[in-house]
Amino acid sequence: MLVARGIDEEAHRLQKQGAxxxxxxxxxxxxxxxxxxLAVxxxxxxxxxxxxxxxxxxxxxxPDELLAQWAGRTFCGWDPHRTRYFPATVVLAAQTLHGVGYSIAQRLQGREDLVVVYVGDGATSEGDMSEAMNLAAVDSASVLFVCQNNGWAIxxxxxxxxxxxxxxxxxGFGIESVRxxxxxxxxxxxxxSRATGHIRAERAPYLVEIQVGRIRGHTTSDAQEAYRTRDDIARAKAADPVTAYRDRLSGLGLVDTAWLDAVDAEVRELCERLIKEYT
Ligand SMILES: Cc1ncc(C[n+]2csc(CCOP(=O)(O)OP(=O)(O)O)c2C)c(N)n1
Ligand SMILES: [Mg+2]
Known part of the structure; x- marks a missing residue:
């Protein structure tokens, strides 16, 4: 979580510098x-x-592969076969159908067929999402839909x-779910973990809706202060899961300053490599 936060911060700065x-x-x-x-x-x-x-x-x-698409250098940036992480999809909910189809095709070929489809709250309004949920349900596709509901579609x-x-x-589509x-x-x-257990035991899809806070604007092109109250933004910052978890683990004595400093140094090194690559 700390590495992701550090890379995200650096990418934000690089965007503001035009990189x-x-x-x-x-x-x-x-x-x-x-x-x-980690669960899947x-x-x-x-x-x-x-x-x-x-x-x-x-x-x-x-990290440099992750930023490449946003610098306009490539359509993907990484090897989807090696990582089993498919290209980012900006066409809202299109990946929900790709994921369900992929899972069914994998099963027909006798391969591991667990597929995880991430989707935002806004994208669930797309017809593709309804079609994907229905197809997954009727064809018993081994798909875990993970909806990160950050409360906003832009x-x-x-x-x-x-x-x-x-x-x-x-x-409503016959898919078990939890919020x-x-x-x-x-x-x-x-x-x-419970959801993947259900998918494997029942040969049926599952949907997990996770309510998250959105700390920054939709993208670096968005001025969220124009439509979001200061209190709402402050609430999301106050509930920051990265600082909350770090503080909790520190309080329990499971991580100490030396460990946190080591992670910090790792993040700085990764960011310096990004700066070299992109500026
Ligand atoms: C088919 C389609 N319609 C509209 C857009 C424009 N658009 C990009 S992101 C977005 C909001 C998406 O919100 P959500 O699914 O909640 O994801 P979040 O950005 O909040 O993670 C919209 C409307 C798009 N990319 N694709
Ligand atoms: Mg959203």
């Missing part, structure tokens, strides 16, 4: 991303949106996007 065209921050969503990525394990194929930077790093995508609040929850809508807070990576890990 990147755009950067969608994942700040506030690190616990949801790290908890879910390395064999699962992951179909992301454009914001799962912490998941990408866990899958072995190097400037549209989640409560104006739907009259119910994403988890409730999944049940939880994404403030703590261990809670997310436990929920996603």
């Amino acid at each position: 990147l065209i755009l950067w969608p921050s994942c700040q506030g969503q690190e616990a949801a991303q790290v908890g879910s990525a 394990g390395p064999a699962a194929a992951v179909f992301p949106t454009y914001r799962e930077h912490a998941v990408a790093l866990i899958r072995g995508v190097a 400037s549209k609040p989640a409560e104006e996007q739907m009259r119910t929850s994403v988890a409730e809508r999944a049940r 939880l807070s994404g403030g703590d990576p261990e809670t997310v890990f436990a929920a996603c």
